[in-house]
Amino acid sequence: MLWPLTGLESGPVVPHPALAVKIENSLDARPQTGLNSADIVWEQVVEGGISRFVAVYHSVLPAEVGPVRSVRPMDPAIAAPLHGVFAFSGGQAGYVGAVAEAGMQVLSFDNGNDGFYRIDTRYAPHNVYAAPLTLVAQADAEHQAAPVPQFDLAPTPAQATGATAGTPATRLDLRLSPSARPNWTWDPTYQVWVRAEGTMPAVEADGTPLRATNVVVVRVDVVATSAVDPAGNPVPETVVEGRGEALVASGGRTLPVTWVKNSATDRLVLLGADGNPVLLAPGTTWVELVPNEGGAVTVG
Structure with missing residues (x-):
């Protein structure tokens, strides 16, 4: 068996959804935690010319990821093909709603969902982190399936x-x-x-x-x-x-x-x-x- 997002050998595993997390990339956010564990990372430009990441986790669920920041208008088109869970710190209501309408289950720090917390070694808003295992455990019945491959992958x-x-x-x-x-x-x-x-x-x-x-x-x-x-x-x-x-x-x-x-x-x-x-x-x-x-x- 192969992991669908990497094409690497998985062995027998219990099916679980992909988790997309919005990760900050400002100077105050570096160095981040958990990016090397992501199967796929998307980098996008946000306001002020800085970039942010949508990090997608499936084959590896690290203990911690962050800093977690807010959703943006392009995120539904990035995450929708996963049909999994999308975690972020918050965002404008229209952007949050668009993620849900695109078929993702929304988990937000601002909404008080489990799995988010602040660390004391950084200052707000750069100190929201998350526990992927806790986030994935909240997947509802409509978002339990493993993702389909997002790219065509060679055997070797x-x-x-x-x-x-x-x-x-x-x-x-x-x-x-x-x-x-x-x-x-x-x-x-x-x-x-x-x-x-x-x-x-x-x-x-x-x-x-x-x-x-x-x-x-x-x-x-x-x-x-x-x-x-x-x-x-x-x-x-x-x-x-x-x-x-x-x-x-x-x-x-x-x-x-x-x-x-x-x-x-x-x-x-x-x-x-x-x-x-x-x-x-x-x-x-x-x-x-x-x-x-x-x-x-x-x-x-």
């Missing part, structure tokens, strides 16, 4: 489309905004991409480098909504539906591809130049939502 790393058809690369430099400029460097020893935030290595709270088997760069439109944050910044919405350009990085190689997502509840599909599905390497995947306007992708 050598059979991934990037490995068979990609161009050798050692580094990805991304610009999501002037203040969100992550980069990924290929580590041939461990066969993973290693993340940095600008010139600073990105690490877990225990010092472990953040890493991914696959990095998928998705070029998207970002539009301003009518909402603003407390500082007066407009709340942007990343449009994660439609069709556009993308780049897959697997096995020390990159490959230009096309992404297609026909509706909020459909998964995002990656297609090669021949129109066939692109196969990612089995393992973890980070999805970088890079704006078409103002964003940039450089392969080195």
